[in-house]
Amino acid sequence: MSADIIQDGDFAGWTRFERSGGNGEDGYIGLLGPYYYHSDETGQIKVAFKAEARHLNGGGTVHGGCLLSLADSSLFAFCVPYLEGGGAVTMQLDSKFLSPGHQGDILIASGRVVRAGGSVIFAEGQVTCEGKPLLAFSGIMKRTRKRGGDS
Amino acid sequence: MSADIIQDGDFAGWTRFERSGGNGEDGYIGLLGPYYYHSDETGQIKVAFKAEARHLNGGGTVHGGCLLSLADSSLFAFCVPYLEGGGAVTMQLDSKFLSPGHQGDILIASGRVVRAGGSVIFAEGQVTCEGKPLLAFSGIMKRTRKRGGDS
Amino acid sequence: MSADIIQDGDFAGWTRFERSGGNGEDGYIGLLGPYYYHSDETGQIKVAFKAEARHLNGGGTVHGGCLLSLADSSLFAFCVPYLEGGGAVTMQLDSKFLSPGHQGDILIASGRVVRAGGSVIFAEGQVTCEGKPLLAFSGIMKRTRKRGGDS
Amino acid sequence: MSADIIQDGDFAGWTRFERSGGNGEDGYIGLLGPYYYHSDETGQIKVAFKAEARHLNGGGTVHGGCLLSLADSSLFAFCVPYLEGGGAVTMQLDSKFLSPGHQGDILIASGRVVRAGGSVIFAEGQVTCEGKPLLAFSGIMKRTRKRGGDS
Numbered sequence: 001m002s003a004d005i006i007q008d009g010d011f012a013g014w015t016r017f018e019r020s021g022g023n024g025e026d027g028y029i030g031l032l033g034p035y036y037y038h039s040d041e042t043g044q045i046k047v048a049f050k051a052e053a054r055h056l057n058g059g060g061t062v063h064g065g066c067l068l069s070l071a072d073s074s075l076f077a078f079c080v081p082y083l084e085g086g087g088a089v090t091m092q093l094d095s096k097f098l099s100p101g102h103q104g105d106i107l108i109a110s111g112r113v114v115r116a117g118g119s120v121i122f123a124e125g126q127v128t129c130e131g132k133p134l135l136a137f138s139g140i141m142k143r144t145r146k147r148g149g150d151s
Numbered sequence: 152m153s154a155d156i157i158q159d160g161d162f163a164g165w166t167r168f169e170r171s172g173g174n175g176e177d178g179y180i181g182l183l184g185p186y187y188y189h190s191d192e193t194g195q196i197k198v199a200f201k202a203e204a205r206h207l208n209g210g211g212t213v214h215g216g217c218l219l220s221l222a223d224s225s226l227f228a229f230c231v232p233y234l235e236g237g238g239a240v241t242m243q244l245d246s247k248f249l250s251p252g253h254q255g256d257i258l259i260a261s262g263r264v265v266r267a268g269g270s271v272i273f274a275e276g277q278v279t280c281e282g283k284p285l286l287a288f289s290g291i292m293k294r295t296r297k298r299g300g301d302s
Numbered sequence: 303m304s305a306d307i308i309q310d311g312d313f314a315g316w317t318r319f320e321r322s323g324g325n326g327e328d329g330y331i332g333l334l335g336p337y338y339y340h341s342d343e344t345g346q347i348k349v350a351f352k353a354e355a356r357h358l359n360g361g362g363t364v365h366g367g368c369l370l371s372l373a374d375s376s377l378f379a380f381c382v383p384y385l386e387g388g389g390a391v392t393m394q395l396d397s398k399f400l401s402p403g404h405q406g407d408i409l410i411a412s413g414r415v416v417r418a419g420g421s422v423i424f425a426e427g428q429v430t431c432e433g434k435p436l437l438a439f440s441g442i443m444k445r446t447r448k449r450g451g452d453s
Numbered sequence: 454m455s456a457d458i459i460q461d462g463d464f465a466g467w468t469r470f471e472r473s474g475g476n477g478e479d480g481y482i483g484l485l486g487p488y489y490y491h492s493d494e495t496g497q498i499k500v501a502f503k504a505e506a507r508h509l510n511g512g513g514t515v516h517g518g519c520l521l522s523l524a525d526s527s528l529f530a531f532c533v534p535y536l537e538g539g540g541a542v543t544m545q546l547d548s549k550f551l552s553p554g555h556q557g558d559i560l561i562a563s564g565r566v567v568r569a570g571g572s573v574i575f576a577e578g579q580v581t582c583e584g585k586p587l588l589a590f591s592g593i594m595k596r597t598r599k600r601g602g603d604s
Contacts, residue, residue, distance in 0.1 A: 018209075027207040028214035031182065056178040058169075059295075063179035064223040064241040069216025090215040091573070092545055092593060094245035094396050096424050096442065098417045114438055115400045119572055120544070120595075122398050122438065136416055136424065136440065140398065140545060140593070142573075144210075242422070243394055243442060245547045247575050247593065249568045265589055266551045270421055271393070271444075273549050273589065287567055287575065287591065291394060291442070291549065293422075320511075329509040330516035333484065358480040360471075361597075365481035366543040367522025374517040392517040396547035446512075 010050055010106055011036040017047055017073070032069055037077065045081075047074040048108040051101050062101030062134075067127055071095060071137040074109035078123045079141050082116040086145040091120065093139040105129040111137075119143055161201055161257055162187040168198055168224070183220055188228065196232075198225040199259040202252050213252030213285075218278055222246060222288040225260035229274045230292050233267040237296040242271065244290040256280040262288075270294055312352055312408055313338040319349055319375070334371055339379065347383075349376040350410040353403050364403030364436075369429055373397060373439040376411035380425045381443050384418040388447040393422065395441040407431040413439075421445055463503055463559055464489040470500055470526070485522055490530065498534075500527040501561040504554050515554030515587075520580055524548060524590040527562035531576045532594050535569040539598040544573065546592040558582040564590075572596055 006014050017035035029035050032055070038046040047070060057063040072090055079088050101107055111125020124138035157165050168186035180186050183206070189197040198221060208214040223241055230239050252258055262276020275289035308316050319337035331337050334357070340348040349372060359365040374392055381390050403409055413427020426440035459467050470488035482488050485508070491499040500523060510516040525543055532541050554560055564578020577591035 027205060027209065028217055029208075031205045032216070054178060054182045057180075058178065059238065059240070061240075063220065064244065065183070065216065065220025066179055068219040068223060068244065069214065072215040072219060087210065089210070089212075089251070090248050092245075092247050093215065093219065094243075094440075094547060096243050096416070096440065097241050098424060100240070114398070114435065122400060124438065133416065136426070138396075138398065138438065138440070245396060245591075247567070247591065249575060265549070265586065273551060275589070284567065287577070289547075289549065289589065289591070329507060329511065330519055331510075333507045334518070356480060356484045359482075360480065361540065361542070363542075365522065366525040366546065367485070367518065368481055370521040370525060370546065371516065371518025374521060389512065391512070391514075391553070392550050394547075394549050395517065395521065396545075398545050399543050402542070 006036070011048065014038045014048065017077070028069070029073065032066065035070070035073060043081065044110065045074075045077050046108050046110045047077050048106060051103055051105045051107055053103055056103060062105070062107070064097060067097070067101065067107070067135045068093070068095060068137075070107060070109050070127055071125065071135060072139075074111060074125055075123050075137070075139045075141060078111050078113055078125065079116075079121045082113055082121055083143070086143050088121060088141040089144055091140045091142040093137060095135055095137040097135055098133045101127075101129060101134050107134065114138075157187070162199065165189045165199065168228070179220070180224065183217065186221070186224060194232065195261065196225070196228050197259050197261045198228050199257060202254055202256045202258055204254055207254060213256070213258070215248060218248070218252065218258070218286045219244070219246060219288075221258060221260050221278055222276065222286060223290075225262060225276055226274050226288070226290045226292060229262050229264055229276060230267075230272045233264055233272055234294070237294050239272060239292040240295055242291045242293040244288060246286055246288040248286055249284045252278075252280060252285050258285065265289075308338070313350065316340045316350065319379070330371070331375065334368065337372070337375060345383065346412065347376070347379050348410050348412045349379050350408060353405055353407045353409055355405055358405060364407070364409070366399060369399070369403065369409070369437045370395070370397060370439075372409060372411050372429055373427065373437060374441075376413060376427055377425050377439070377441045377443060380413050380415055380427065381418075381423045384415055384423055385445070388445050390423060390443040391446055393442045393444040395439060397437055397439040399437055400435045403429075403431060403436050409436065416440075459489070464501065467491045467501065470530070481522070482526065485519065488523070488526060496534065497563065498527070498530050499561050499563045500530050501559060504556055504558045504560055506556055509556060515558070515560070517550060520550070520554065520560070520588045521546070521548060521590075523560060523562050523580055524578065524588060525592075527564060527578055528576050528590070528592045528594060531564050531566055531578060532569075532574045535566055535574055536596070539596050541574060541594040542597050544593045544595040546590060548588055548590040550588055551586045554580075554582060554587050560587065567591075
């Protein structure tokens with residue numbers, strides 16, 4: 001993750017979210033984002049972005065796929081502290097849509113690892129806006145590279 | 152859906168996918184897409200797009216959220232014939248990632264309505280590339296407007 | 303729920319779980335159970351049973367369906383305070399198996415309502431044994447009878 | 454699976470379902486069942502049982518956990534041809550309740566393996582009664598023992 005802490009605006013105190021070793025800025029996160037990342041002293045990880053017109057569906061609310069994209073990225077982020085230098089890909093993701101998101105909303109995904117096994121990691125979280133839950137999600141991540149490796 | 156059938160290229164015979172009554176081109180589908188739509192004489196509905204560099208994650212494969220976005224849009228498309236002029240929003244979506252997608256892939260979501268009830272519709276589908284399954288998904292859509300309405 | 307608080311044994315302080323208005327004792331809960339119910343002053347609801355030989359699968363651990371049965375019954379129990387005299391049936395349930403259960407285990411399902419809407423209720427929970435999570439689950443319950451009714 | 458084909462009654466042509474190497478008759482399947490098993494020349498596997506009063510919930514329909522128990526057992530049965538002497542346990546299971554079951558119903562779970570990987574197997578199915586879908590489900594099974602082993 002970038003170490004440059006943002007100084008002002010909606011995401012003051014956050015850093016830009018870039019997937020380690022990847023083309024985050026040029027790839028999918030760059031297309032949908034920018035996404036922002038925050039980790040506090042307790043280890044609580046959050047990933048967020050601001051909903052704009054380009055994130056809306058035909059009904060004028062944030063597209064379900066847009067919330068799911070944040071969920072998927074955040075599942076990975078929750079798992080990073082457990083990867084020990086290895087990687088992970090999403091094996092399964094389920095979700096429940098609780099309330100719609102709107103243009104201008106700051107959408108924040110937070111969550112936790114439920115169980116980190118040797119081959120898979122179970123994690124869960126929710127996307128909220130000003131504390132209101134919009135999406136509840138959970139998933140299973142599959143470890144992809146040896147832990148402790150140099151990749 | 153647009154009635155203009157594409158004449159050549161990867162999506163010859165398909166039409167551009169626009170969510171009825173919405174800002175598909177300017178909103179989220181415009182950002183990720185273009186998406187393409189196809190319905191045959193049996194009523195089988197397909198939604199598709201071509202994976203580009205902007206759809207990739209840090210690992211160089213199609214971002215999970217990108218596949219989920221197609222899944223979510225296609226769940227709606229599968230339900231349209233059952234809406235009778237009403238609308239629908241996603242209430243629940245679950246997914247399993249079977250194989251990764253790659254740049255240049257034509258990714259096609261197909262599926263079906265499992266049960267259309269009075270207040271919700273159950274649907275399921277999969278995203279494939281040249282017949283190979285990449286994502287299996289199912290969902291519950293909630294009806295949002297009176298059927299038979301003029302909205 | 304029965305008002306007779308159990309005085310001793312594994313479930314001292316709990317009550318027998320019977321589904322209101324139903325044939326709990328003679329039906330499925332009677333077959334698998336007895337199940338036990340507990341609600342504290344904060345409204346935290348728990349449903350539990352003790353795993354016996356009759357609950358095991360061929361591998362010698364508690365059968366997945368046995369954990370799912372507890373999960374399904376507890377989703378209903380979590381929702382009861384929100385039913386206002388109405389009923390509810392399970393519309394959707396998803397689950398993740400985190401650790402196996404064993405003969406003699408006291409298996410406790412606890413959880414909460416995530417969102418109570420007009421037609422559906424979202425709830426989630428987990429089954430634990432001595433604090434260790436065995437099953438994480440969430441579900442959508444559909445309201446079935448008018449709230450405030452005398453049914 | 455038992456090789457003794459039942460000669461008459463509701464399950465003529467089926468065999469009793471016993472989990473290989475296990476205590477099926479004395480354990481959970483014995484408690485809920487008998488379950489019955491059928492595999493045709495195309496490899497289509499079915500697991501079934503007849504709903505009785507002891508399978509009902511307080512509302513007088515088949516308990517959700519009872520349908521989920523059949524689903525869980527059938528996921529394992531669908532995977533057996535892919536286990537090559539190894540074992541499998543349920544890692545994840547999700548379900549959608551489409552219609553209620555009733556006393557006297559012959560409830561049949563059928564389905565298929567979607568993808569058999571080296572460490573997990575994805576499968577899906579549905580529980581039907583006289584062709585009417587009651588429960589749609591899918592799951593991920595984790596391989597537990599070496600394939601080709603003598604266990």
